[in-house]
Amino acid sequence: MKLLTIKKEDKWVLGVQEEVGIIDMEKALSLHPKEGVPTTIIDVIHGGAKVMDILSTYLKELPLQKDSPFVQKPQHIEWGPAVTQPSKIICVGLNYRRHADETNSSYPEVPILFNKFNNTLTGHNCSIEIPKVTHKLDYEVELGLVIGKKAKYVSREEALEYVFGYCTVNDLSARDLQTRTQQWLLGKSCDDFSPIGPYLVTADEVGNPNNLAIKTIVNGELRQNSNTSDMIFYCDEIISYISQHMTLEPGDLILTGTPEGVVLGFPEDKQVYIKPGDIVTVEVEKLGALTNTFIEEYR
Numbered sequence: 001m002k003l004l005t006i007k008k009e010d011k012w013v014l015g016v017q018e019e020v021g022i023i024d025m026e027k028a029l030s031l032h033p034k035e036g037v038p039t040t041i042i043d044v045i046h047g048g049a050k051v052m053d054i055l056s057t058y059l060k061e062l063p064l065q066k067d068s069p070f071v072q073k074p075q076h077i078e079w080g081p082a083v084t085q086p087s088k089i090i091c092v093g094l095n096y097r098r099h100a101d102e103t104n105s106s107y108p109e110v111p112i113l114f115n116k117f118n119n120t121l122t123g124h125n126c127s128i129e130i131p132k133v134t135h136k137l138d139y140e141v142e143l144g145l146v147i148g149k150k151a152k153y154v155s156r157e158e159a160l161e162y163v164f165g166y167c168t169v170n171d172l173s174a175r176d177l178q179t180r181t182q183q184w185l186l187g188k189s190c191d192d193f194s195p196i197g198p199y200l201v202t203a204d205e206v207g208n209p210n211n212l213a214i215k216t217i218v219n220g221e222l223r224q225n226s227n228t229s230d231m232i233f234y235c236d237e238i239i240s241y242i243s244q245h246m247t248l249e250p251g252d253l254i255l256t257g258t259p260e261g262v263v264l265g266f267p268e269d270k271q272v273y274i275k276p277g278d279i280v281t282v283e284v285e286k287l288g289a290l291t292n293t294f295i296e297e298y299r
Helices: 024-029 041-061 095-100 235-243
Strands: 001-008 011-018 021-024 088-095 112-116 128-129 141-147 163-170 200-202 213-218 222-225 251-254 279-284 290-294
Touching: 001 041, 011 024, 011 041, 021 024, 041 213, 112 251, 141 213, 141 235, 141 279, 163 290, 235 251
Parallel strands: 088 251, 128 290
Antiparallel strands: 001 011, 001 200, 011 021, 088 112, 141 163, 141 251, 163 200, 213 222, 213 279, 279 290
């Protein structure tokens, strides 16, 4: 199932992508009420298989037609982040072989972990202000993993059973801030630095996450073009490793690293960082394309 978030004024509403269009669950329930049906993406994730069954049954009962009042066209909604309230956003650095090669970095022996915060979350088609404090804003397409049930001391063999679904993420990075100190956090955690979406796709529709095409397009030009099979640490290994050190909760988001082709990887005289007016699309196979336009910061 392809789930999404619709932004309505000051709240997030659950949407579901169906063949006829996007189902606005709040609107659908106002016209066709039923107990126990979720209205936010967090309700679905925390509810697990039981709530997914309720949602699936409800959708089958709806009179789904293109002209139904609860069916929206993608261009008519305001997209929110596909995951809205993770208790943790954990990122893996230098996790693609050819990305490590392009930055002249040695392959890590264990996953390099850092974190981001909820202030970085935004959605598909949202404009992103380039912070005044950076002159080197870079894109990073990444596969996002969303945890579906509490995970602690999980084996690698069982790790993918704890995944609710997957999403496309742009791990935006202010390189001049990131390299100011040995800690990367400052360059990774400015506002709206983690656009996520357009969808959160349930694990059953994705299959093997370690063999998905992944790419970035900037102003129509292909910049990153790789496959998750180039990861140094695969998804199951990442989840298992993190769970040995901290408890993963439903809704937690893990960003699994970016492939080669980032601006930082080019020779210095060819590095052209994101500027106002740029349109960046990041895409992961089966998960959809996430597009954002970058603008000057007005604050």
